[in-house]
Amino acid sequence: MPKISEKELESYIFDNYNNIEGLEGNHIIRQLKLQGYGRLDLLVIDYSNELPIFKIIELKENKIDYNALGQISRYMTALKRNLREMNFPKKEIDIFPCTIKGILIGKELELNGDICYVTDQIPEIEIIIYNLNLENGVTFDNDNSNWFDKKEKINYNLEKQIRKAFIKHNNKENGGLQTDKSKNME
DSSP: OOOOOHHHHHHHHHHHGGGSTTTOOSEEEEEEEETTTEEEEEEEEEOSSSSOEEEEEEEOSSEEOHHHHHHHHHHHHHHHHHHHHOOOOTTTOOOOSOEEEEEEEESEEOOSSSGGGHHHHOTTEEEEEEEEETTTEEEEEOOGGGSSOTTOOOOHHHHHHHHHHHHHHHHHHTTTOOOHHHHHHO
16 A cells, blocks of 8 residues: 655645645645744645635644644634734735635544544534545545444434423413423423
């Protein structure tokens, strides 16, 4: 099985970021030091939209885990704080409002925990899995729907409890009258 180091992956993305879905932009910076916060791997600046988008890319040679999530969050915080402190004349650069995104790229996702649900709840963070093979070279997959069981079933006990709570709330608002539905739920 072919292997790629984090530095080789960084070089590949640096040279090809506009050909990788989700990483496109107008400018890319490599190994940017954020005073007191560490050094981020790549920063893509996309000012082709109405509002600028800063895409912080953190690379992991192997698994993306909670530490990587903390790391990308630290870099996002640092960039936001630094941008607030910059004094660009409005005629020169209009940065605010802007979007700051964190993109974690790794070989696989740590599935022993709940990290696979992060992108459902924190839209500013995206996870991309890379694959390396002799036939296709480096490929990227940002479809996170396959990280957990697609056959997850609705928790019917949860559904029953939520219905019961809403019916109880509606009954209080209607003067305590119970509907036929609420009697059947209990």
